[in-house]
Amino acid sequence: MFEFSIKSGHPEKQRSACVVVGIYEPRRLSDVAKRVDEVSEGFLSSILRRGDLEGKIGQTLLLHNVPGTLADRVLLVGCGRERELGDAQYRKIIQQATRTLHDTGSMEAVCYLTELNVRGRDTAWRIRQAIETANATLYSFDQYKSKRNSTRRPLRKIVFSITTRRELNLAEQAGREAQAISAGVKLTKDLANLPSNVCTPSYLAKQAEDLSKKYEKLTCQVLEAKEIRDKGMHTLLAVAKGSNEPPKFIVLEYQGAVDKKHEAPVVLIGKGVTFDSGGISLKPSDKMDEMKFDMSGAASVLGTLTAVAELQLPLNIICLIPAVENMPSGTAAKPGDIVETMSKQTVEILNTDAEGRLILCDALTYAEVNYKPDVVIDIATLTGACVVALGAHPHGLLGNHNSLIGDLLNAGKYSYDRAWELPLWDEYQEQLDSRFADIANIGGREGGAITAACFLSRFAKKLHWAHLDIAGTAWLTGKEKGATGRPVPLLTQYLLNRCKDNFQPQPPVETDAGIERE
Ligand code: BES
Ligand code: MN
Ligand code: ZN
Numbered sequence: 001m002f003e004f005s006i007k008s009g010h011p012e013k014q015r016s017a018c019v020v021v022g023i024y025e026p027r028r029l030s031d032v033a034k035r036v037d038e039v040s041e042g043f044l045s046s047i048l049r050r051g052d053l054e055g056k057i058g059q060t061l062l063l064h065n066v067p068g069t070l071a072d073r074v075l076l077v078g079c080g081r082e083r084e085l086g087d088a089q090y091r092k093i094i095q096q097a098t099r100t101l102h103d104t105g106s107m108e109a110v111c112y113l114t115e116l117n118v119r120g121r122d123t124a125w126r127i128r129q130a131i132e133t134a135n136a137t138l139y140s141f142d143q144y145k146s147k148r149n150s151t152r153r154p155l156r157k158i159v160f161s162i163t164t165r166r167e168l169n170l171a172e173q174a175g176r177e178a179q180a181i182s183a184g185v186k187l188t189k190d191l192a193n194l195p196s197n198v199c200t201p202s203y204l205a206k207q208a209e210d211l212s213k214k215y216e217k218l219t220c221q222v223l224e225a226k227e228i229r230d231k232g233m234h235t236l237l238a239v240a241k242g243s244n245e246p247p248k249f250i251v252l253e254y255q256g257a258v259d260k261k262h263e264a265p266v267v268l269i270g271k272g273v274t275f276d277s278g279g280i281s282l283k284p285s286d287k288m289d290e291m292k293f294d295m296s297g298a299a300s301v302l303g304t305l306t307a308v309a310e311l312q313l314p315l316n317i318i319c320l321i322p323a324v325e326n327m328p329s330g331t332a333a334k335p336g337d338i339v340e341t342m343s344k345q346t347v348e349i350l351n352t353d354a355e356g357r358l359i360l361c362d363a364l365t366y367a368e369v370n371y372k373p374d375v376v377i378d379i380a381t382l383t384g385a386c387v388v389a390l391g392a393h394p395h396g397l398l399g400n401h402n403s404l405i406g407d408l409l410n411a412g413k414y415s416y417d418r419a420w421e422l423p424l425w426d427e428y429q430e431q432l433d434s435r436f437a438d439i440a441n442i443g444g445r446e447g448g449a450i451t452a453a454c455f456l457s458r459f460a461k462k463l464h465w466a467h468l469d470i471a472g473t474a475w476l477t478g479k480e481k482g483a484t485g486r487p488v489p490l491l492t493q494y495l496l497n498r499c500k501d502n503f504q505p506q507p508p509v510e511t512d513a514g515i516e517r518e
Pocket of ligand 2: 353
């Protein structure tokens with residue numbers, strides 16, 4: 001993570017390794033670039049006239065010793081057409097600028113791209129996204145490379161510019177939020193990127209315990225196999241029993257609502273399958289390595305809690321992580337096995353690869369029995385069908401409570417970590433009919449992401465519940481393979497919004513010293 005700060009000031013007055021300004025297409029100076037052009041007596045416009053930079057997104061041009069300025073360098077960054085500058089373009093521009101700074105020896109820089117006009121977005125949003133995007137751009141997971149790619153002069157600090165000092169408080173708050181979310185995203189990526197021979201259920205439990213030691217408002221409890229059995233979570237155990245790794249049921253409680261200890265909590269449930277081989281319904285070996293990411297839901301819950309704890313949000317939050325490894329062996333569950341859930345409903349396991357729902361259903365019941373949650377959100381790399389339906393961009397979102405769904409969709413739009421709702425209609429439920437038990441764990445090929453959510457809905461009848469299927473969004477495949485840290489930004493935004501909605505200005509308190517403010 002790099003350092004950042006925020007200020008307002010003229011570009012030519014910055015004593016810095018680099019000043020970063022935007023150029024629109026075609027060869028048009030942004031407001032800040034105009035200012036640099038004026039003090040340098042037309043230096044920038046003459047360069048643009050000669051055709052060195054068109055201003056397309058992704059283009060950059062690094063200049064040294066620009067007349068009239070105090071910085072060592074001026075980095076021109078293509079911003080595309082001004083009218084077309086939206087969220088996605090802005091993020092690409094910041095990404096490109098960060099990469100170039102990092103690769104060209106500027107250890108610190110003053111970046112004016114936060115002053116660009118992004119359609120429908122204000123200063124706080126631009127600062128938030130700039131810091132989050134820059135952090136994400138500089139992320140790498142190289143702890144298992146024996147020779148690391150070390151940059152000789154890495155980027156350490158960026159000062160982001162705002163047009164007026166009046167917005168400083170606002171921008172700094174946005175900056176703190178961005179740093180907290182970035183820390184959560186980083187933790188989530190690190191955990192998800194770890195191989196499954198390191199990141200086992202026990203390892204996840206240890207991480208949760210470490211978090212609870214780091215943050216005062218967090219407490220952690222880990223249920224072992226015996227306690228899991230005593231609670232009646234037999235479907236969770238059925239998934240775990242083919243593996244030599246013992247299952248863990250992780251409970252992390254964040255108590256942030258200080259005066260309101262009993263305020264109904266938000267419960268976050270993260271799927272923690274540290275490796276999903278499919279079990280006896282074994283997956284094909286092509287890309288099976290990617291099933292180390294099948295604990296991304298769990299990782300994102302831990303990441304979100306990190307962001308929440310960093311920001312000390314005044315909420316009560318419970319995280320539940322059923323953590324298991326899904327393996328084939330002589331002790332594994334077999335297709336056709338019938339198992340009782342914690343809710344006492346029986347399940348016919350027709351496919352051992354539909355294991356996520358078998359651990360999540362017991363976590364939902366655990367939430368219902370042990371807390372009086374305001375809302376419950378589960379996060380899971382649940383179905384390949386969701387990837388087919390929506391691709392890699394939005395999370396699949398389903399649930400039984402419209403205002404919760406609406407709040408999550410909005411949080412996703414603001415944080416640029418978007419979700420898309422799929423229909424959880426009753427008509428789909430019958431696909432889960434079982435010949436021999438109360439419910440089957442698969443519903444056929446049609447609408448697989450929906451029938452998976454239908455399965456979960458049977459355990460969420462008494463809850464305000466939503467389900468995020470992150471199978472397509474939690475990691476990238478191919479050349480850029482790796483965890484994305486999603487949906488930490490969405491979830492943190494949802495929780496931030498809840499604080500803003502809850503916020504009631506407190507009346508001043510009378511003390512001996514008179515009126516005490518805040
Ligand atoms: N973890 C997988 C879902 C998954 C598949 C995520 C591919 C990302 C990429 C899940 O446990 C699973 O195997 N689901 C099955 C369900 C099926 C057997 C009903 C699937 O999607 O194929
Ligand atoms: Mn599976
Ligand atoms: Zn899985």
